[in-house]
Amino acid sequence: MLVDLDYFYAQIEERRNPSIRDKPVVVCVYSGRTEDSGVVSTANYIARRYGVRSGMPIVLAKKRLKDVESVFLPVDHDYYREISDRIMMILRGNADSFEQVGIDEAYLDVSQRTGGDFEKAAALAQLVKSEVRVQEGLTCSIGVGPNKVVAKIAADIRKPDGLTIVRPEEVKGFLSKLPVNRLIGVGKKTAERLEGLGVRTIGDLAGYDLQRLIECFGNSLGAYLHNASNGIDDEPVQERGEAESISRIATLKEDTLDLGVTTQTTDRLCQEVHERLVQRGLSFKSVGIVAVMKDLSIRTRSKTFEGPTDDLEVLRGTVKELFEKFLAESKVEARRVGVRISGLVKEKEAQKRLTRFF
DNA sequence: GTATGCTTTCGGC
């Protein structure tokens, strides 16, 4: 089953201050550039009725809500993380195996403890919803199905506070009428390309020739589209380890092509990334930079070392070098700049021995 | 031909 916590950030804010429950609540990421620059992270369902959506500029959300008393709040990520961690413990306790996806979603494999009986699984889903509601005062929506793809789509059918069960014999009928964009991995771009092939629903996709799909979308996505649309998915529910990369990005006060200006910001970002690296006792092998340009296009550059290091000055220096090269050849100004490290390894001791040797 | 590793882009939340 897939458990999805409803409009998570905004619901937490409603719980923290119940007096806002009957108003539109919009949780925002303020970029700090101007008073209201930034985007909507999550909105409650009242705000959604006015057309407010995740990823929408805050200014636009305010426009949609100009005639109604509403509440705009900044994200409080550490607080949401605490609550998420507690809820994930509850969920984990109800699963044979468990896989958290993001801060507000998790897959629970319950086939062992239910013996594959969907009636038992439905009862377990009700129990999970009630535990989350009683212990944390929050609602969630759950989808139950024979695999992850079906469970995920099922969870989206009825929300908030929904529960949708799709038994194996119901899968085909359940999927066939839904639009292709309900499948994970099918965003705007893939949906448009499919539309061009005359494929609008998952049923259309299920009946489409596999070889043609592979020609159009490559081996991986082609095979996935074919299998998923037919309700076939063997992906195991698997515990996810720690993140494989650490990154920070920030919006500049003004768009620029000046290395001195970007370095002021990236030096700080390097320090924060490095702090998280040290906390986890790791070293990194690759350094990447990302720039979001004035026109919102995204550019990245990266460099990989021969061996791992945990040196902040190496990180700062590499980031500066990468930006120096990048900015020199760039025509548009940068709006946001970021730093990412990857190739993370637990190799502090081995590395120290090596550097001493040379 | 196949495996592996690196750089960049895409897209989910």
Next chain:
DNA sequence: TTACGGCCGAAAGCATAC
């Protein structure tokens, strides 16, 4: 009319090694 975050993993595309 425009407006615009901050993460993360997956995979495409390419080069090189075997």
